[in-house]
Structures are given as C-alpha cells and as structure tokens.
Amino acid sequence: MKIIEVKDLSKRYIISKEMRLLVKDLLLFWKRKKTEELWALKDVNFAVDEGETVGIIGENGAGKSTILKILNGVTAATSGEIKTRGKISGVLELGIGFHPELTGRENLFLNAALLGLSRRYVQEKFDEIVEFSGLAEFIDAPIKKYSSGMLLRLAFSLSVNIDPDILLIDEVLAVGDESFQRKCTSKIKELKNQGKTIIFVSHDLSLVLSLSDWVILIRNGKIVKKSKPNEVIAFYLETVGEKKGIGLLQKPPLDIIFNNGKAKVFFRNRELTKDVGLYTTLYTNSRWHNSTEAEWTIERPSFNQLIAKGIFKKLSISQKWKFTVQNENEILFNIDTSSPIKIEQSAFNLILANNYTDYLTPNVKASFPEISQADKSWDEILQTTAAPKAVAIKDSQNIFPGLVLKPGDELTQPRLFNTDYQLNARVIQLINPDNSFSAKLLLDKKDTDKYMQSLGLIEEKKNRLCTIQKGPLKLIFENGKARIFFEDIELTKKMGLYTSLFSQFRWHHSTEASWGIRQESQDRLVLRGKLRRLPIFQNWEFKFLDSGISLAVDIEPYKEISIEQGRINLMLQQSYDNWFTRNAKGIFPEILFNEWADILDRDITDNYVGAECIQSSLQLPKITMELVYSLGNSLVRISNTDFHSNARVLQFLRLEPKNKLNFPPKNYRYMGAKLILNKV
C-alpha cells in the first residue's frame, strides 16, 4: 500500500476584488460579490511508495508549494482525496514561530511544539539538536542577537531531528550559504538511507536529479509529467531551462547537467560528481571568484553540444564553456575566459565522489589517502615536477566508472586533491596560465589501467620493473636494461646490461623499446621488447645458473631489415679496476676523457672477458662475461666510458658479413652470454 495517495486533488482560491467589510456583508447580504476564481491545482493524481524520494519541479506559481501545503495540513483542499500513512512533517520554511525576544532554547521548545513534537521528546533530543546546530554557546541568548546564518542552523537542526515517516521540504535548500546547503543535502541523503519518504520542491535541477527516485513536473496546477528524473528534467528544460542558465546534455547512460556555473555528471543515473561538481575559479582583484557567481545563458547548437556563456558582471569578465559529448563515455570541454583586467590565476575544478579510491598517472599508481576528521583543508596528493599527460581515477569496488582526464594542451597541468572532512571528496584540478582549459573526460567501467594504456597514455607502462633473485645475486630489469646486484650492492652502472643493434645508419639500443614480461619465475625471466624505430622484436631470456646468470637474445623482425652489427654491453662500476680475458689482463686506466676510450678490441678467440676489483676498497665480486653463441664475426671489447658516465664497459660485438646483412621476418637466435660471479 502506498504511503501517500493523492486522487483528483483540486484547490481553488477565491479572490475578492473588493475589500470585505462585515458591516457591508451583513447589511447588503443580498448583493452579489465580485469575486475571482483561481484554480491553483486541478485534478492532481499521484501515489508515493514508502521510502521513495519524489522531486516536484515547475515554474513559480505552478502549484508545487500548494501540494505540499495541503499534504502538510496547512490548508484544506477544495475537492479530491488525500490518504497518508504515518507521521508527516513539513519543512516548509525554517524558523517559523521564532520570536526575537526569546532565547534559542526557548524558541526551540516553542518551535518544536508548533511542529507537533512532544516536550519530552525535545528534551531528550535537546543536546543532540544543539550540537548539530553548533550553537551550544549561544543557546541561552535571545535570538535577536543571532546572525541570519545562526538562525538558519538552529531552525534546520530542529527540523531534521523530527523523525517523521514522511518529510515534506519546500525549497528550503535554496537558503543559506554553501556549507549550510551541504549540511542540508547530506542530512536529506541520510534520511533517505533510513528509508524515509521524502517529497521535495526545488529549483536546483541538479539536486533533483541526484536525490529523486522520480519527479513530478507541474504547470498551471496540473501534472504535466511524472517519470524518471532525467526524462522529466530534460522535458522541462526543453521549454524553460535555457533562459535560466540550466542545460542538460544527454547521451544515455551519460547525463550532464549544467546549472549556472556548475555542472554535474551522471552515469547510469548515479552522480559521479559531488557537491558543486565541475566549476571554475579565478583570482583577480585580490579575491577568488567562482563560476557560480556569474550570470549564465545557454545555447544548444546541436543535440550533443552545449555552450554556456557566463558574465561576471562586476568584473566584466566573461567565460565561455563548451561541452561536447562525443559518445556515451567521452566528454570534451573547452573553457575560454576573456577579461579586460589581469587574472592572476585560474583553475578548473572537478569535485568527485570519494568512492574514487585510486589514481593513476603515466608514472604513478597509488591510492588516495583516507580523509579523516582532522583534515580541515584541501590536501594536494600528487606532487610532480613535470605535468602528467593525463590523470585517471578509479573506484576499487568498480561501482563507479573509471575516469580519465586528458588535458588538451601541454600548458594545462592536472593536480589531485583530497578535500576537507566536511566535503569529503576528491578533486581533479587543471591549472593553465592562459586561463583557458580544454580537456577530455573519458569514462570506463572496466579496467582503468588497461584503458589508460589503450589510450596510449601509459607508454612506459610496459617497461615495468622486474626483479629476480637467487641467493646473493639479484637482477632488476628496467626499461630494456638489466642491473645486477650482489648482496644488494650494485655492480652495474648507468645502462647496466643492455643490447644494441646497428641498422639503417644508427644504433638502436634495447632501452629504446617497449618491453613486456612474457614469463617470470624463480630463476627465469623472459621478456619481449618492441623497438621503437626498427620493425623488430627482441626476446630476452635470463636464467640463473650456479654462480651466475645467462642472457639469451633472440631477434624477430617482422619486416625484412638489415642489421650490420649487434652488441651485448655490460657497464660496470668504476670500482672495477682490473680487466682480463682468456689471454690477457690489465688495469683499467683512470677515466679522464670526454668520450669513450677503448682499452682492448679483439676478436673472439678470447671468448670471455671479465673485470675485478683488486685495489679498490670495495670488494665487488669478479665478473666474467662469456659469449655463449654468436654468428658472424664476434669481437670482444673493453672500454672506459666518458668522464660523465664514469664506468667500465665490457662488450661482445657481432658483425654481420657484408652479404648477409638482411634479416627476413623470422625468429633468430642472435647472441647469448653468461655472467659468472665469483666472490672474492
């Protein structure tokens, strides 16, 4: 059974054209009176289920408040039937019945009695009510001393503690400052969660959209539409909205509602934004101004585009917002500002629900810290020197779709924040010295990580760090090079262990590729890299041996290419001061030059090369690099690097014979080496 049933409700007001006097009416009772009839409501029919939140919208004077008044018992219906179940309480206006001479306490009790609350109930809840209002200090002072904000808080605090089954709210939410409105809204959400039935009248369509289960549109006393929130609001806006600075962009399941300088985004009827949602701020004349302070008009050049033009009257600054919905999960926006005076700073802010728990940029992947009661101001989360190319946030529970915000130009810098405890939300902010913002907002419900990748935003992602370890020996693969550690001391330096190929007149190093891990196990690591400038895949396999590690390098061109030379390079710490091969040995000279200096350049009869620390205080293990296989002509080379890199280099070179440079597409076992370490 419904909790509210309204059948054929009509309300007529009789307005007498002339002033009514008792004497006249008594004496001239036979005379006809000039009156006018006004039907405020005509045949209104609707029913509400328990626990539903219904929004009523319409022009001023349409009859919205009249319905609430009749439901609340303030005025009687002319005809029709109303059936309700349970206790009804109306918050039609706050602070009614407050008398300036009485104290806050006295007024609370008076107002409570007027609202139909028993004195005992109020006494029990008194402390709670006073605490919610934050006015404990002033509660015994006469309210003529209160500020208007304090009055509102007192009145609201009482009204919401009524605990009725049905709550009627008439545009109360439009009153008060931002923090008060926020408190109101969150309390209503709380009541909604408690299963209360709520009927509310509001002009804030974005609020109606986010709170209501369904919406009634009233025009001239009649119900014009009764349906799902986005349908009714869209219908309403078609006729009215644009003049009022409200516009709705829809591409199911995406809804964007722009309301006088703030915009809210809904996906599958769930609001992704929070509080003000999307808005801009600018700092000029020693003060911050926000977009809700301007006056707005809307244009709809096409069904998937909305242009809002705002003017900050006192500053003569104008701002133009352009929203384009490309498809059901992509919104493009462009915001331009023109100002005769200097704008010191401006920002684009997107306040989002705190269901978003993690964030990603091309370089970082982490979780948002929790917002605690101690947080009284916004907290910047991401601190990077370079502006990330895009920023994404996701909900670890996957209820909310992942969002990727991709700035449209290089000057725009994204920043991430946690808000204070009261607002309890995440913020993506864009800063741009030109005071214009363009960005793309993409929504994805599945895997935000993969989505970022697919957008080409995380190129380096495939070059993940990878570590394998056996005993004291550890290898860290990173972006196409391997670093080797013995007992946690790094033996390699700078480039470490890497490969290079000479083709098409230049060198292609393994660090110039995107790498992915093919296989990873206790003692084996298989990697595949795609060189960026050469149509070739390189497959590396690291395997732990008894006292070392082996590397097998295969190449897999997918187009025929010619490779003249290939190398396996091992860059070592400068502490290695002695080198050796099978047949020779020596001391590394000091590194003094601006370029690499070759120490030894021999062919591969010396099939191993090595280095050791003899004089150095750092007792690094002796490294021997053995060439396992190679075709073509193989050489061995030992060098010092230049002064800046300050390292030792051991290399194996493979030179292709002049007539065998071409490599048609196929997998080739190219080179292999073994690294043996001996602890000294």
Place this chain on the structure above:
Amino acid sequence: MKKSFSTFIELLFSLTIKELKVRYKNTVLGFVWSLLNPLLLMTILSFVFLVIFEIGIEKYPAFLLCALLPWAFFSNSVFSSATSIVDNANLIKKLSFTREAIPLSAILANLVHFLLALVILFIFLIIFKVRLTVYALVLPFIIFIQLLLIIGVSFIASSLYVYYRDVKYIIEAVLLCWFYATPIFYSTSFVPDRLLRFYMLNPMAAIVTAYRDILLYGRLPEVKIIMFAILSSVVSLAVGVLLFRQYKGNFADAL
C-alpha cells in the same frame, strides 16, 4: 492531520508561556503595569461616582473592583485573541497545527493575569473590611463559566477577523458599549424594571453579578442568574467552536 491531545496541550502551554514572556521580557514590574489600568479606572470611577455623583453604594471601590477585574479579563481576552490569528499569519500559512491554540493562548495569558490580579482584589477586600464567606469557594466555578463565554466570543471574533478586517473596529465599539451595559460602576438596582428583563440578557451582567454576590456580599447568586450565565456561556462556546472549525481550513488562504 491527526495530532494527539497531549501535543495540543503542550502547544497551548508553549504559546501561552511565550505570550507571557514576551510581554514582560524587557519590562520592570511588568505585571504591575497591567494591573494599573483597572486600578486607575477604579480610582477615577470612585472619585466620579462617589464624590461627584454621590452614588451611595457602600464600599464602592471594592464594589467596583469586583466587577472591573473580571471585566478586564473579558475585554482584554476578547480583544487580544480577536487579532491573534491575523497577527500570527506566518505560522498559519506555513505550519500545520491545531489552529484553536492561537486564540486560546491569548486567553490563557490573560487568565493568568486575572488570577494574579485576584490577589490584589483580596487585599482590597481586606482593606475594606469585607468578610469572605464560604461561598467565595464558588469563585473557580464562576471563573470557568466566564472562560467559556470568553472562548466562544473570541473564536467568533478571531475567525471573522481573518476575512473581515473591520471586525477589529466593530469589537472596539461593541466592547465600549458593552462596558456600559454591564453593571460595573452601578448595580442592577439602578436599572428600570421594564428594562430589567432585556438588560439581564447580557451574559456579562449575570457573571459580574455572580462575582459580586460571592465575594462582596458573601451569598450565593440567584439560581436564575447562574443558570442563565451557564446557558449563555455554553451557547457562545458552541457557536464559537463550530464557526471557528468551519473557517479554519481556509485561514492559510485568506491571510
């Protein structure tokens, strides 16, 4: 809207307290001022009728006060409750509660004054060496009957005032005449016999006579008078309640 009776009583209580508090919040000796009017009137009337007219009624000031205070109760109650609905238009238009509480709270506030003023009356009676008899115990009953009359008249006046704004002036004029038509500064023995029947149709005449009988003369009032007082008060109450109930639904629209 169903409101429980106890909620109504609590509301009535709250509104009455508000009336009293507001009236006296910023005044010193606040209550005393409201007593001053009947005392002043008593002094002037005493002077005029004792000294100038030589009216010859014994213990005249006490005689006056026994009627003046109940009259003040009646007149002030009717007058303040008549405008009470309109004065509280903002409450009526926005909140739902039992409308009767508004005029009733004005009346009850005046009742409190009256009861306090009775203390002064008793002091006066002692000064004038009036002996109270056991019949003085009938006092609460008389007060109750007067209250019914007042409620009836107030309900009629307050509901009419919502729709007809000249009611205020009509009430002023009516109360003025009514003062003279009630045996306050004279006794009923001054009324010519042929007019007495019509004269006694005035419910306040019966009530005032009753007050005087039990307090000043220490005797029970005539049965006829008591009966008539009860009857007229109940009728007035019935008419008032019904009229008020009929019109209260649309108060919010007319204000």
